[in-house]
Amino acid sequence: MxxxxxxxxxxxxxxxxxxxxxxxxxxxxxxxxxxxxxxxGSRVVVVTAERSGAHEETLVALRTALAPDVPEGDMEVLGLRELDRETLADARIVVTIGTQAAKAVGARMPAVPVLYTLIPRDAFDLIQYGPHVDRYSAIFLDQPVHRQIALLNIALPHKPNLALLASPASNDLARRLASVAREQQLPATIEKISTADEIYPALERLLAEPAVLLALPDSTLFNSYTIQNVLLTSYRHRAPLVGFSPAYVRAGALLALYSTPAQIARQAADAVRRVLAGGGLPPPQSPREFEVATNPNVARSLSIGLDSAERIAARLRQREGRPEVKP
Known part of the structure; x- marks a missing residue:
């Protein structure tokens, strides 16, 4: 063959x-x-309970800040109803916006890094955590205590007393503020209440003597239902109100110290990039950047000599050795 x-x-x-x-x-x-x-593994999951106001502004600013490093498809935005453990476990990092979102994510104790934003320090302390505390961090809504007292010393150097209204949720913050104020020879008085019904009797006692009323980021005390009566009471006692958002100044507060959603988002983006690069979360921290707003009309009505918002903010940044960051 x-x-x-x-x-x-x-x-x-x-x-x-x-x-x-x-x-x-x-x-x-x-x-x-x-x-x-x-x-x-490179996915960034953002959890928010609201798609409006400061929450939406923070989300948009976070997307913009992360755009050069995180493709649009690698960022997922979830509402509270869409949360489940598997979705969170698939992320490299979870970012929450607001207290409700923080509580919802904290209750699920995901095994990935979690960064809370737009949350008061006291609310952060009450959130449930898993066994790995180092996986959780925050950028607080409230300004650092020393910065708030420095604001009063710069803007209102001749006011004799700091008035603080506190509920159980904000009592620790009120005590820290009073302690720092007294260290800087600024007398401070705290009125503690348990329910919203006690706000106005407490204010009458608190403002019986000349004082500056400092609003705390406590929704029991300062919210859309209470703010007008709080402002009227403080105005009647000729006690200027210092708020924590520009909305308070528009409503009738004398001035406010706050951080914008874009400023918070830039700081959050730095933490996200650090995790995506293989590092750990930074420790919980106050906002780095901040703004000051003033109400000259209220200042004139109360016969208070008040510098411009820009000059007050510049002096605060100079005191902290912090340059102004342009967007």
């Missing part, structure tokens, strides 16, 4: 081709798995 001339040469070639193909397919499969993990 005559052998085919091509037979013996073709068989090794076919075997070689099959081995090469199998090797190539295996390499592609491994690459696909690795790339899939990398893409899944």
């Amino acid at each position: 005559q052998r085919s001339r091509d037979g013996p040469a073709e068989a090794p070639m076919l075997q070689l081709d099959h081995r090469l193909l199998r090797t190539l397919l295996l390499a592609l499969a491994i690459l696909a798995v690795c790339c899939g993990r990398a893409v899944a």
Whole structure:
């Protein structure tokens, strides 16, 4: 029987081709798995209870700040109804916006880094955590205590007393503020209440002597239902109100110290980039950047000599050795 001339040469070639193909397919499969993990692992999950106001502004500013480093498809935004443990576990980092979102995520104790934003320090202290506390951090809504007292010393150097209204949720913050104020020879008085019904009798006692009323980020005391009566009571006692948002100044407060959503978002973006680069979360921190708003009409009505918001903010930044950051 005559052998085919091509037979013996073709068989090794076919075997070689099959081995090469199998090797190539295996390499592609491994690459696909690795790339899939990398893409899944790079996801940033943002949780927010609201899609309006400061929450939405913070979300938009966070997207903008992270745009050069995080593709749009790698960031997912969830409402509270969309939360589940598996979705959070698939993220490289979870960012919450607001106290409600922080509580909802904290209750699920995800095993990934979590950064809370737009949350008061006292609310952060009450959130439930898992066994790895270092996986949780925050950028607080409230300004650092020393900055708030410095604001009063710069803007209102001749006011004799600091008045603080506190509920159980803000009692620790009120005590810290009073302690720092007294260290700087600024007398401070705290009125503690348990329910919203006690606000106005407490204010009458608190403002019986000349004072500056400092609003705390406590929704029991200072909210859309109480603010007008609080302002009227303080105005009647000729006690200027110092708020924690520009909305308070528009409503009739003398001045406010606050951080904008864009400023909070820039600070949050720095923390997110740090985690995506393989590092850990920074420790919980107060806002780095801040603004001051003033109400000259209220100042004139109360016969208070008040510098411009820009000059007060510049003096505060100078005291902290902090340059102004342009957006």
